[in-house]
Amino acid sequence: MSVKIAAEHVPKVVAVREYDDERDKVAVEVLERRSEEGQKDKHALVTDLMGDPVCRVRPFPIHIMLVAEYGKGEIVGTIRGCVKTVTLGNSVYVKLAYILGLRVSPTHRRLGIGTKLVQKLEEWCKQKGAEYAYMATECKNVASINLFTKKCAYKKFRTPAMxxxxxxxxxxxxxxxxxxxxxxxxxxxxxxxxxxxxxxxxxxxxxxxxxxxxxxxxxxxxxxxxxxxxxxxxxxxxxxxxxxxxxxxxxxxxxxxxxxxxxxxxxxxxxxxxxxxxxxxxxxxxxxxxxxxxxxxxxxxxxxxxxxxxxxxxxxxxxxxxxxxxxxxxxxxxxxxxxxxxxxxxxxxxxxxxxDDMWYIKRLGDVSEKCEPSDWMNYDQSSSSVIFxxxxxx
Structure with a gap:
């Protein structure tokens, strides 16, 4: 899977593929550190992953990690995702994808790499039967919110308290x-x-x-x-x-x-x-x-x-x-x-x-009839006061 970057003076190609531990571990660890160091917020909690880079999604039975290669194999982006079966709020279960761990190298941002990673992950989630996908971020993470809402068509979903x-x-x-x-x-x-x-x-x-x-x-x-x-x-x-x-x-x-x-x-x-x-x-x-x-x-x-x-x-x-x-x-x-x-x-x-955390959601495909009365895309609907x-x- 590959796509040309639509940016001036950037003739190289980005390829998105599944993470390979032996091939990518060191490069992904470097990317994670560079992404944290590149945060604009000077006062921030920095996450230090322990063990292999897939450890955050490994507890989910259905999970994946994708990497973005730029030019001659340079790892410039990563994303993780999983698919789980959860309640819709009325004892009805649906398949829901969770997107997390999106990282793009500070030197390769604004080139469409984040968008491509999200799109490829959504394709994988749909293949696994996911009817919805959601992501969580802090309200001050404007770049992430803009990416998911303006470029990937996600809508505001819930705002749980951390x-x-x-x-x-x-x-x-x-x-x-x-x-x-x-x-x-x-x-x-x-x-x-x-x-x-x-x-x-x-x-x-x-x-x-x-x-x-x-x-x-x-x-x-x-x-x-x-x-x-x-x-x-x-x-x-x-x-x-x-x-x-x-x-x-x-x-x-x-x-x-x-x-x-x-x-x-x-x-x-x-x-x-x-x-x-x-x-x-x-x-x-x-x-x-x-x-x-x-x-x-x-x-x-x-x-x-x-x-x-x-x-x-x-x-x-x-x-x-x-x-x-x-x-x-x-x-x-x-x-x-x-x-x-x-x-x-x-x-x-x-x-x-x-x-307050910010959750955004997107419908990935046709929702089954059992879900229609409580479609999550209607943010103003009355929902359960309890979120698990x-x-x-x-």
Missing amino acids: LVQPVYAHYKPIGSGINIVPLTPKLSESIYRRIFANSELFPSDIDNILSNKHNYGTFIAYPKKFSWDPNAEIVTTLPSSYAILSVWNTKEVFKFHLKGVSALAYAGCMGTRLLDACMPWLRLPSFPDVFRQFGVYVLYGLHMEGQHASRLMKSLCAKAHNLALDDGGCGVVVAEVGQQDPVREAIPRWKRLSW VDPRGF
């Missing part, structure tokens, strides 16, 4: 009178299929997610005064008040580090750590060292019900924070939820570190 909590140097207290117990993958699957049946984007292969090596575990919190058997294989009843979430460890997939911070801000952050080390009895909320590589714990499958729901969810988030603290190399705990999801208000976060965010997409 809630970020630093991992401090001290354990967070768990509320008194609360049971927090781990669940088996089988029981977790049974509960999730029950409570997320009418949500958006709930994956049909939730069992694969819960049994994945990156999944740290699923935990449920409920008042001690309620009797409930957490050892059952299939859920028949749940406590009248409970909260549940799962933890996904990204440390083996990618890590972050913060760049572009002023010397004053750096000194202030590190000063809190020094002060806390000198006077640990004060239990100061010392800021984690995010200026070196750090891992991320992703909270997903968050749900709560009942009179004590908010308090239970806060205790679960404290449990996740403490697990991250025990891990040692984790700098933040992240949860992404719908703007109208009730759990949003119960999740701890730092406003300065949190933001797949942790494999981080």
Whole structure:
């Protein structure tokens, strides 16, 4: 697959093909670093991929990575994608493509390479049966938004909230009178299929997610005064008040580090750590060292019900924070939820570190009759307040 670049004084040809680990790994790693260094935003979180470049999409059963070759085999662009089966919001499942990891070398931008990569990936997704494709980006990433909306015909879809909590140097207290117990993958699957049946984007292969090596575990919190058997294989009843979430460890997939911070801000952050080390009895909320590589714990499958729901969810988030603290190399705990999801208000976060994500969607082909009443292309339609965010997409 190849196309001539429609740009003045650029007679060379770009060829898009599937990534080959032996042939392309080193060049792709160089491209990733150059793309991060070429960011215009001086204050940014930089992603450092761990392992092979396909690691971010490998957990998806159907996935691919494409590279763009320029001239005599120079790798100047990459893109990753996958296809999954998810709920449309009414217990109906559709095939949905997820596009991520688009990178173009800073020296080869504005040549149509990004557009070509997206188009070729969409062709592959359609061959795999995808009815829709979507991508996520930050609202300040104007170049990415323009590419997908103006050149590739994507439309605004959802704006979930990305809630970020630093991992401090001290354990967070768990509320008194609360049971927090781990669940088996089988029981977790049974509960999730029950409570997320009418949500958006709930994956049909939730069992694969819960049994994945990156999944740290699923935990449920409920008042001690309620009797409930957490050892059952299939859920028949749940406590009248409970909260549940799962933890996904990204440390083996990618890590972050913060760049572009002023010397004053750096000194202030590190000063809190020094002060806390000198006077640990004060239990100061010392800021984690995010200026070196750090891992991320992703909270997903968050749900709560009942009179004590908010308090239970806060205790679960404290449990996740403490697990991250025990891990040692984790700098933040992240949860992404719908703007109208009730759990949003119960999740701890730092406003300065949190933001609203921007999701854009496109119909790839004819939508089956079962989808018509809830066509995702109608952004103004009433939809589920709950979005199940797949942790494999981080």
